[in-house]
Amino acid sequence: MSLGQQIAPHLPFLRRYARALTGSQVEGDRYVRAALETIVEAPDEFPRDISPRLALYRTFQAIWQTTQVAEHDAGSAEGGEAIARARLAKLAPISRQALLLTAMEGFTVEDTAYLIQKEPEEVSELVSEAISEIETQTRTRVLIIEDEPLIAMDIETIVRDMGHDVTGVAVTRDEAVALAMEDRPGLVLADIQLADDSSGIDAVKDILNEFAVPVIFITAFPERLLTGERPEPTFLITKPFQRETVKTTISQALFFDQATVPAGE
Structure with a gap:
């Protein structure tokens, strides 16, 4: 089975996650396309020692995390920390990423830890933090x-x-x-x-x-x-x-x- 055939069944659900993460179909789908372009450009770098679904989401997360750092730095360069903070305020914090990955996408705490590059204990804390935020919404x-x-x-x-x-x-x-x-x-x-x-x-x-x-x-x-x-x-x-x-x-x-x-x- 080709790599494309392995990841194709998981793409709709990655779009669901990406849209919920960004609050926008346009932005979410843009990140998914970027992930696919990365895979096409360097298929040998796609993780093969884990499930295709987990590897697909990890590729997406790597692009997401890199982009957020770049946009924060760009905001700081354009107008200082105020603009950077304003941009970050419109993004889902990492606690919500952890909650979306577990509650919406059904990943285990261990898999979520791998996806967001945290320890499992940290993921559990982040999920609890996000749930607490819901209570005060x-x-x-x-x-x-x-x-x-x-x-x-x-x-x-x-x-x-x-x-x-x-x-x-x-x-x-x-x-x-x-x-x-x-x-x-x-x-x-x-x-x-x-x-x-x-x-x-x-x-x-x-x-x-x-x-x-x-x-x-x-x-x-x-x-x-x-x-x-x-x-x-x-x-x-x-x-x-x-x-x-x-x-x-x-x-x-x-x-x-x-x-x-x-x-x-």
Whole structure:
């Protein structure tokens, strides 16, 4: 099996991680392309003594870490530490990287330690730190678009346990838009396929035409929305999901949304 065939099944999920890490489809996919270009340019340097998935993520992490140092230095050169700090404030800190890799991507603490070049004990501490940050995060109001009652109940329970309010649960496109217009949420969680064969994607488009709001899509077929070939979601939860995955994704979406709000607002 060629190297390309070995890593191809893992690319959609690397895009999921990269987008959540950067808070942007464009930026996340750019880093994934850079990782692939690195592999193509020097295939003999691709780690062969570990799984292709772990090696792919390690290649990505190496590029990410190098780029962040370079951008911090560039910020310092352009306007001192103030610009450098402003740039860093918009990036996911290493504690959130550890949380994303474990809770979203399902890596073990040991594998995550390898990926971010830390000791396993440090990874556990970083994950605990990130979880503590979630507990202090600003609360918001959440609209849930989900036509499966049990799944909707699970999501609503997770959202409320995090301290957020639920503005409503919609099962169709029209209902979702109506609820959003009636009580504007600060976050939307949307399934792709809805009860009347309408689309959660279309519902979100209608809502975003009226006002800006961070969105997390929920789907049993994540590969379809992680191709990197067209405009696609930044935040994605795969069905069936784990409670910690939902909490982490919600926290990450709100992290970037709050980072764009000017100080004092």
